Amino acid sequence: MTEDDRRGGATQSFLCLRIDRRTFVGGSLAVSGAVVTAPLLSSCEKAGSNAGHGESTVVRLQINGQPHDIAVDNRTSLLDMLRERAGLTGTKKGCDQGACGACTVLVNGARVLSCLTLAVMHDGADIVTIEGLAKDGRLHPLQQAFVDEDAFQCGYCTAGQIVSGVGCIKEGHAGSAAEIREWMSGNICRCGAYTNIVAAIAKTPEA
Template sequence: MPTEPVPQEPVAIPDEPHSRIAPTRRTFIASGTAVGTAVVAGTVLGTDLLSESDAAAAPSAPTSRLTVTVNGTRHTVTVDNRTSLLDLLREHLDLTGAKKGCDAGACGACTVLVDGHRQNACLTLAVRLEGAEVTTVEGLADGDHLHPLQQAFIDEDAFQCGYCTPGQIVSGVGCIKEDHTDSPEEIREWMSGNLCRCGCYVKIVRAVEQAAGRK
């Protein structure tokens, strides 16, 4: 025999303005989407509306006046303090022989001579070279007469794509000046900072040996 349900007293829900009711999944997603859209729209609109005023209020990047001698020519320029020697050469002085490869000092394509010593131009701040003498691959030849190492690279066919070649030649000149050419193994060791993605290392070593007078 079925039992009759026991009547329950209704539970009064307090009418509080700040009472919280757990949202459903649908209302949570809808509200989250609305908030996200509003934030993105506000960001975009805020950027568009404030870009001019922000640009006017933003402090200008610090600059310095620099005098440096490159390939025998004296240059006085004003550059952003963050400008690398590589960007100074390529963007300001239109000397594009030094290549921007890794831009992290790992490939050697940007090698130049600073006061006679090999240096990665991409890792060198231009403002640190006040009064320095810089030699790039453009400054090695004497007019139409190639530097002995440039000629040796041609004789030994020591390149393929040629992208690393300027850095290889400048580094090889430094290697010869530093007297690190007693053996092919020593040349490889002291030229190891210059990468050739085409794999012309054997011919590069032969070219350095030729220019150093070992062949």
């Protein structure tokens, strides 16, 4: 693509952004005939139709021990893929900005904010969500500890808290209440159940 082509494309994009119904009608009345406006409108329609469709990629993942081949738009977040394509709605969308931790999942054993990363970046990865923690009909030890310690109120952040807690324990950062608070600080509980959450993690020796 030449420099002139790039400039032409940028000019067309600018013009498309500037055109609205009122401008178009006014411009059409001012110009005798649609010789100028019609080609420009056609170009804008094409640009608009292309804007909503990105390229797709088939992502191959192990999700909770099961293989998945999922075709996703390259712009799809890992969170949206898990919820909308894999049907795993336990992982929550809280802020969609990486600020609350409700969307935490484990990717190859590491804690990841799934709203901040693209699904296509994790082709071949091993992903664990809240649905994958329980085994053979038995709650994961940390899930049971959350029940025992009453470590939730509304429950919206709980999936992210538990998955992050599992990661925290695996990382070896659950040696004291202060250490747990530090390494769980990325997970917000708007109900304020922090004392109980820390107690639940502290009483779970292994994840």
